[in-house]
Amino acid sequence: MTAPNASEPAGTFYVKPAKIYPREAHGRFARLRVFAVLALLGLYYLTPWLDWGGRQAVLFDLPARKFYILGLAFWPQDFFFLALLLIIAAFSLFFFTALAGRLWCGYACPQTVWTETFMWIERWVEGDRGARMKLDKAPWDARKLRLKAGKHALWLLFAAWTGFTFVGFFTPIRELGVRLAGFALGPWELFWIVFYSFATWGNAGFMREQVCLYMCPYARFQSAMFDKNTLVISYDAERGEPRGSRKRGVDPRTRGLGDCIDCTLCVQVCPTGIDIRNGLQYQCIGCAACVDACDEVMDKIGSPRGLVRYTTENALLHHQPHVIRPRMLVYAALLLALTGGLVYAISVRTPLQLDVIRDRNALYRMTDDGLAENVYTLKILNMDEHPHRFALAVHGAPGMRLDAAADAIAVAAGEVLTLPVRVSADPQDLPAASSDIRFELRALDTPDLRTATTGRFLGPARR
Amino acid sequence: MTISKVQHAVSVLWPSFLLASAATVVLFTVFDPQAIAACMGIEHLERTAAYTVGFFVLWTMNLASSMLTLYFQRPVHVPVIVEPRDLDLD
Numbered sequence: 415m416t417a418p419n420a421s422e423p424a425g426t427f428y429v430k431p432a433k434i435y436p437r438e439a440h441g442r443f444a445r446l447r448v449f450a451v452l453a454l455l456g457l458y459y460l461t462p463w464l465d466w467g468g469r470q471a472v473l474f475d476l477p478a479r480k481f482y483i484l485g486l487a488f489w490p491q492d493f494f495f496l497a498l499l500l501i502i503a504a505f506s507l508f509f510f511t512a513l514a515g516r517l518w519c520g521y522a523c524p525q526t527v528w529t530e531t532f533m534w535i536e537r538w539v540e541g542d543r544g545a546r547m548k549l550d551k552a553p554w555d556a557r558k559l560r561l562k563a564g565k566h567a568l569w570l571l572f573a574a575w576t577g578f579t580f581v582g583f584f585t586p587i588r589e590l591g592v593r594l595a596g597f598a599l600g601p602w603e604l605f606w607i608v609f610y611s612f613a614t615w616g617n618a619g620f621m622r623e624q625v626c627l628y629m630c631p632y633a634r635f636q637s638a639m640f641d642k643n644t645l646v647i648s649y650d651a652e653r654g655e656p657r658g659s660r661k662r663g664v665d666p667r668t669r670g671l672g673d674c675i676d677c678t679l680c681v682q683v684c685p686t687g688i689d690i691r692n693g694l695q696y697q698c699i700g701c702a703a704c705v706d707a708c709d710e711v712m713d714k715i716g717s718p719r720g721l722v723r724y725t726t727e728n729a730l731l732h733h734q735p736h737v738i739r740p741r742m743l744v745y746a747a748l749l750l751a752l753t754g755g756l757v758y759a760i761s762v763r764t765p766l767q768l769d770v771i772r773d774r775n776a777l778y779r780m781t782d783d784g785l786a787e788n789v790y791t792l793k794i795l796n797m798d799e800h801p802h803r804f805a806l807a808v809h810g811a812p813g814m815r816l817d818a819a820a821d822a823i824a825v826a827a828g829e830v831l832t833l834p835v836r837v838s839a840d841p842q843d844l845p846a847a848s849s850d851i852r853f854e855l856r857a858l859d860t861p862d863l864r865t866a867t868t869g870r871f872l873g874p875a876r877r
Numbered sequence: 878m879t880i881s882k883v884q885h886a887v888s889v890l891w892p893s894f895l896l897a898s899a900a901t902v903v904l905f906t907v908f909d910p911q912a913i914a915a916c917m918g919i920e921h922l923e924r925t926a927a928y929t930v931g932f933f934v935l936w937t938m939n940l941a942s943s944m945l946t947l948y949f950q951r952p953v954h955v956p957v958i959v960e961p962r963d964l965d966l967d
């Protein structure tokens with residue numbers, strides 16, 4: 415049957431888990447998933463081909479250590495934004511899990527999305543559940559070989575395209591395509607395309623529900639975010655039990671039966687091979703296939719839908735359900751604050767950085783004119799998309815002088831300029847042997863593009 | 878407690894993979910492999926190569942750590958506690 419090891423005592427799990435042949439479900443949630451899968455796949459496969467201002471719109475250019483997202487260019491120095499983004503993603507997950515259970519798993523998780531697509535291919539080549547089970551049991555003959563080879567060929571092709579697209583997020587995809595067509599891929603590109611394709615093929619073709627059961631960290635801790643008001647998929651035992659088959663048109667109540675006709679369709683459609691009628695189980699990924707299956711059955715026998723449905727524990731216990739509860743408010747508030755923070759931080763971000771490195775070889779030098787001179791190496795990072803000319807100024811002791819031609823420093827877009835400078839000051843004017851010196855950089859063409867960095871200026875000890 | 882072979886393999890391979898991915902991101906955000914290579918006198922180093930090798934080195938290290946954890950989880954000998962007994966040896 416479809417439930418692997420359900421009858422086996424815990425501990426004798428050493429046998430390979432029985433293969434699951436999910437039956438296709440039809441209904442509103444199946445349609446919702448098809449929609450979600452198509453939208454997400456479309457996003458994945460098309461995004462790297464979009465252009466923005468003459469370059470790939472979304473490109474995590476690892477070889478060049480720059481991330482482009484639409485009009486923004488991020489540098490390793492902007493790691494903070496990535497961290498913030500990850501925290502926001504985590505809180506969204508908490509929020510939606512507390513609200514409606516494993517929505518992510520059922521509709522948006524890449525594991526679900528690619529498994530679903532691979533199952534479409536499988537169904538198209540090998541047929542529905544019954545046909546697939548028969549084919550697997552059948553001895554190897556020309557037809558079986560043809561079907562299996564065809565399925566794997568299509569799977570591998572799709573997986574290869576997936577791997578290619580994946581690498582296309584990290585290195586410009588058009589050039590990658592040209593190199594691919596000319597068999598001129600670099601060894602590392604080729605390696606990652608193969609690696610990712612292989613992972614896709616294995617995860618979506620073979621591992622499937624086992625990824626959710628054994629590998630997914632979220633599956634393990636999601637129950638901690640559930641409460642009595644979380645929307646989960648549940649079997650209404652009060653209405654369904656006692657289950658049992660019956661003749662068409664027989665009123666179950668006259669037989670002392672509930673609404674469940676024990677057709678096991680809800681089990682057959684389940685991609686993780688569980689029986690939702692046994693209550694909420696951690697294996698349930700919330701795909702709602704059982705809801706669709708049961709609704710169809712209820713329509714056929716003329717009972718109201720919803721024997722298996724999205725509901726909450728409170729609703730099933732006939733308690734007042736609460737959608738708005740402190741936990742939701744806290745998550746929502748945090749989410750809002752973090753998102754607002756991120757948007758604000760990005761909008762005020764200065765795409766300019768100035769690093770000051772003191773010359774390590776000498777503390778200071780006395781010039782012929784009796785001035786104390788310090789040598790620095792400045793690194794100017796123009797993280798903007800345009801070239802700029804900058805003016806540099808120093809502030810510290812009165813009369814501090816900068817030697818370099820510091821009034822029109824040209825830095826190209828996305829460049830790092832290394833600029834050695836000498837600063838000299840009269841020792842009499844220095845407040846201490848070691849004092850602060852402030853370097854100020856401002857763009858001549860864009861007044862609000864400016865930054866400043868403080869360093870140390872050393873001089874002779876004062877008598 | 879016994880777990881399935883798949884779960885056994887996964888419990889070693891997978892967490893090390895996840896952590897290696899995260900560590901690779903952090904490591905190479907902070908350090909540019911080309912800059913490090915330049916310090917060591919290596920002229921030409923493809924960043925992609927460094928990222929890939931770095932990732933696999935980290936994965937291997939995490940793998941070793943996960944395997945050791947599993948290994949040390951095995952039950953060990955519990956010492957037998959012997960009651961002291963008066964022996965009249967003379």
Ligand code: SF4
Pocket residue numbers: 647680683684685686687688689690697698699700701702703704705
């Ligand atoms: S029990 Fe859970 S995983 Fe199985 S079909 Fe129902 S919703 Fe999907």
Ligand code: SF4
Pocket residue numbers: 649654673674675676677678679680681691707708709711721722
């Ligand atoms: S699909 Fe509905 S009627 Fe059929 S066994 Fe499942 S719960 Fe019962």
